[in-house]
Amino acid sequence: MTDVLAQLQSAVGGSLSIEPVMLESARSDKSGQRSVSPPLAVVTARSVEQVQAVMRIAHEHRIPVVPRGAGTGLTGGAMARGGELVLSTAGMTRVLEIDEADQVAVVEPGILNADLNRTLEPLGLRWAPDPASREISTVGGNIATNAGGLLCAKYGVTREAVLGLEVVLADGTLLRLGHRTVKGVTGLDLTALMIGSEGTLGVIVGATLKLTPLPTGAVATIAAYFSTIEQAAAASAAITAARLRPAAMELVDPQALAGILQYLGLPQRQAGSAHLLVQTDGDAAEEEGRDALAIISRLGGTASVTTDPEEGERLLAVRRAMHPAMEAQGQVLIEDIAVPRSQLVAMFAAIRRISERYGVAIPTVAHAGDGNLHPNLIYTGDEVPEVIWAAAGELFEAALALGGTLTGEHGIGTLKRRWLADELGDEQVALQRRIKAAFDPRGILNPGKVF
Template sequence: MSDLVDQLREGLPEAAVVADPDVTAAYQQDMAGFCDSAPPAVVVFPRTVEEVQHVMRTATRLRVPVVPQGARTGLSGAANASAGAIALSLLRMDRILELDPVDRIAVVEPGVVNAELSRAAARHGLSYPPDPSSWESCTVGGNIGTGAGGLCCVKYGVTAEYVLGLDVVLPDGRLLRTGRRTAKGVAGYDLTRLFVGAEGTLGVVVAAVVALRPAPPPQLVLAAEFPSTDAAGAAVCAVMAAGHVPSLMELMDTTTVRAVNAMAQMGLPDSTAALLLVGFDSLDPTSDLAAVGELCREAGATEVVPAADSGESELLLEARRLALPALDRLGTTMIDDVAVPRSRLGEMLAGVARIAEEFRLTIGVCAHAGDGNTHPVVVFDADDADESARARASFDAIMALGLELGGTITGEHGVGLLKKEWLARELGPVGLEVQRQVKAVFDPLGIMNPGKLF
């Protein structure tokens, strides 16, 4: 290890290379449970592209694994380190290099926090739509690595749809530029999309050109209570079939609602089986909410309450953003991320309830209902071996249910370590073989985030 540290320091400031065990232990893992990890041999904190290139050349020369890391808010173990590895923290590469209101783009380093980019865009009357629940702490580089989503995906799409171009340091230290700055462009293979969602297994993103959009009007949200998750699922289908374009459509089941109330005293209706939040940032959101409210009533809603103003709307959205932290307070949690066709959402929710009963566990569900992306959260006692085993089995049962319903094992959290065996099931042998061949082209030595994805 001393040889590794010495060679890293030849091209990095001494303070940027840390081998103190107390520090390396802190960079061992992300926020996922049930994933193996170990303290890395060293943590490096580059500030420039040239410093990242030096790290990668050193790693290639010594055949040392490299694990790129952002804020480590991920939920799949993709940022987990292994013994002997270099943890490559990109948090200090945190500059917004350019923000162009004419071309509506920003050029950012990977350590820029999502919310900071959003606030910078807002000063120019623009927005950066992808908004994961951890947007106040997660980084753009991490969002790119996992292909992150967020609450507004139903109208504005996910991270991949906003990444126009990338600067990537390859494992051998070469700098690859992909994509473009223009609104259109189809020259060559779309390598940019290949890196989005690759979880650091192909190279290190050191800069990104991202698209911005005009800032939308203030959003209004309604809350609809339902006596069953089936009825809530039917309402989602009715809204989408009628041609409405909500800016968000979020769902919380009764377990989640009660957890949020216990944590933040939000006054949400915790007797309801499902609470659906539907928002519009259109020119006439009041009329849109009225129409959707009627569809909710027809689907069986027992109460429909539109927010009076943007302040009340933000309060409802804050309740939804608190869902995962609130469930965390109930015990150790394992967060699933299964997306199904919108038309199967009701079946997915009912199936999760059956799984919770079968395995005798508390499982709360929050969901980006507008795009069918569910987040069943399994709560268990990590000190109870039997309960932990049942939690892991229930997690697998939920993923199997998602595939059975024509869905996918991950809508936005990624595969990482947590779901690698399930990726193989979803892709099939031919798909898996092709993906491995792609990795071998970029990373022939297998040093980039090894063991992740497959």
């Protein structure tokens, strides 16, 4: 290992660190998990050439490499352990090009989502993926996990907003995937394969992004409250069934709402209140807002509506505060399941039953516009108790039984490996392992993650 570190030092200089604080930080992510021991070293790459050099050395010596961005993932996908080398792209933060005519941006992977959009805003453009972690998560990390967010029901998840990628493979080879054109079907779609691959196939070092114009006109934001979460979920399903397309539609169950309001220092609602937030934009925003408000009122909700942008952002801030509010209550296993939107009521009912059966608090929020739920299982202690894993397992089973999926946007990482075959089946898992081996024949990229 001393020889390997010497080679890395020669190749990347000050980008290599073995400082204890750096090694400790790479042992965990926002999932609450922590590896049993710190990694060998951390390289904070500053260029594509440095990434290539690191991968060539690691490939030669069969050193496991954990690609990492800001470390804000929620599945343990970027945490590293003893003997592994962390390769961080968080230092690669440049916007290389913005083409206003073609509505394309070329960026390095370490730029934060919100920083990119602050750069684009004066041009009347944006990159649509809008995870709740946008202020702290990198574009490269968004791509590696195929992140979703509050706006994806209308504007799509990350995959729909990426045209091309630059990727360094396990042996240091640089690939340029995809295109700058809106259309492009030459050969197999390796760009789409790389998106959501969680660092198991290659290291993303650049991205060509599809931009969209900022919506013009009014934005209508509705804050609605119901007596139960099932009623709120029924209202969101009715809005979808009415063929309205809100930019954001978020559900917050009573436990989550109480915790968020306490965290933000805001007045509590009546006990048991569930929250539905709906935001419409574009030329039809006010009309769609009125239609959504009528559905909410008909189904028993009380609501207020605003077209003031600052007030709308303040209302959205309640939803964005979910994760820090839950962390303030104890240790949290943050889950990420998705069901058909028509099954939201059934899934919330299942969460309630599982919470009562196991005696576990499971405050839950949902991107109701696309059926993506985030149950938060609260526990105490450093290790996830077996009762929490058992409850999580039943949550996954319930989602699959309703025609859903194990993960809508966070990925598999280490948290959900044990359930992967339950959804995909043994044959598909075996095929995916063969694809992984084609990209990474020595198995050095993010070992132990996903599979």
